[in-house]
Amino acid sequence: MIVVMKQSAKQSQIEHVRQRIEGLGLKSHVIVGEERTVVAAVGAKRQQGTREALESCEGVDNVVPILAPYKIASTEVQQHPSVVTIGSLTIGGGTIGVIAGPCSVEGEEQILETARQVKKGGATALRGGAFKPRTSPYSFQGLKEEGLRLLALAREETGLAIVTEVMTPSNVELVASYADVLQIGARNMQNYDLLAEVGKQPKPVLLKRGPSATMEEFLLAAEYILDQGNKQVLLCERGIRTFESHTRFTLPLASVPYLRQHTHLPIVIDPSHGTGKASLVAPMARAAVAVGCDGLIVEVHPSPEEAWSDGAQTLTPTAFEQMVAECSKVAEAVGMKIGT
Numbered sequence: 001m002i003v004v005m006k007q008s009a010k011q012s013q014i015e016h017v018r019q020r021i022e023g024l025g026l027k028s029h030v031i032v033g034e035e036r037t038v039v040a041a042v043g044a045k046r047q048q049g050t051r052e053a054l055e056s057c058e059g060v061d062n063v064v065p066i067l068a069p070y071k072i073a074s075t076e077v078q079q080h081p082s083v084v085t086i087g088s089l090t091i092g093g094g095t096i097g098v099i100a101g102p103c104s105v106e107g108e109e110q111i112l113e114t115a116r117q118v119k120k121g122g123a124t125a126l127r128g129g130a131f132k133p134r135t136s137p138y139s140f141q142g143l144k145e146e147g148l149r150l151l152a153l154a155r156e157e158t159g160l161a162i163v164t165e166v167m168t169p170s171n172v173e174l175v176a177s178y179a180d181v182l183q184i185g186a187r188n189m190q191n192y193d194l195l196a197e198v199g200k201q202p203k204p205v206l207l208k209r210g211p212s213a214t215m216e217e218f219l220l221a222a223e224y225i226l227d228q229g230n231k232q233v234l235l236c237e238r239g240i241r242t243f244e245s246h247t248r249f250t251l252p253l254a255s256v257p258y259l260r261q262h263t264h265l266p267i268v269i270d271p272s273h274g275t276g277k278a279s280l281v282a283p284m285a286r287a288a289v290a291v292g293c294d295g296l297i298v299e300v301h302p303s304p305e306e307a308w309s310d311g312a313q314t315l316t317p318t319a320f321e322q323m324v325a326e327c328s329k330v331a332e333a334v335g336m337k338i339g340t
Helices: 011-023 050-055 108-121 145-158 169-178 192-199 215-227 255-262 271-275 278-290 317-333
Strands: 002-005 027-032 037-042 060-064 084-086 089-091 095-101 125-127 161-165 181-184 205-208 233-237 267-269 295-299
Touching: 002 011, 011 027, 011 037, 011 050, 050 060, 095 108, 095 317, 108 125, 108 145, 108 317, 125 145, 145 161, 145 169, 161 169, 169 181, 169 192, 181 192, 192 205, 192 215, 205 215, 215 233, 215 255, 233 255, 255 267, 267 278, 271 278, 271 295, 278 295, 278 317, 295 317
Parallel strands: 095 125, 095 295, 125 161, 161 181, 181 205, 205 233, 233 267, 267 295
Antiparallel strands: 002 037, 002 060, 027 037, 084 089, 089 095
């Protein structure tokens, strides 16, 4: 349920409500809005008389139930859209963040050259896989900590924030010590132990939708992270598995306005994985901006044909720069901007 505080509520009264919620066996989440503060009370333990107990607290305007199964992510709890900012990357609030880089970190020369090129082309963050979940156990699995070190080196030279994937709960601390944004890949969207672990650390989390996940499952996965106290969650639509074979996945851009209606979390689109074809990335990126996405994550490599993974869906630096220029025009037309 949501405890709506009066506009005149004092900080001491808000704190008392928070403590009262905790005393009732529920978790409290304080959300400071533009006009007033609300305190979300979530949890399975709902005692009879809870609503009445909270309504009697000083400074409380009213108490209303949260109808959505995902509580903290819902627009019922927070109506104004969330904005995530870390280093060079801003996503939300009318600013479209562009995350670009190779599928895999292959070596120092490759990642530094890519970082320079994507920054020149308009990227506001660098992506790159140090730990790579692969369908085949015989495929390249990533450079692991050496890859993280090289990403940090690229950040030092270019100033770009780093986005990279974490695959296991035991690696969260290691990856967080190098990365600015921790990515949860599609295969791990329902790895609840991993979701809880990234929720305990303070850096933003980019959560990718699973290829067969419903919207409700996607938002409930985000809820696992939010419930641990990390409010900086980015939702990433990267395509779902359908009967179609002309693309790697089907990229449903209706996800953007739907999510906008149901959650305050920023929405990122991945047209690289969503199509699997480099020739389709720019058109789908433009379309994503047109429907109001908050960010793009795109695969870029100095020489896609030589990429160690996902070369078919990877843009050249020149194609990426052109894509950003085109997306900037679309963004301007819909009242948004691509920038830092």
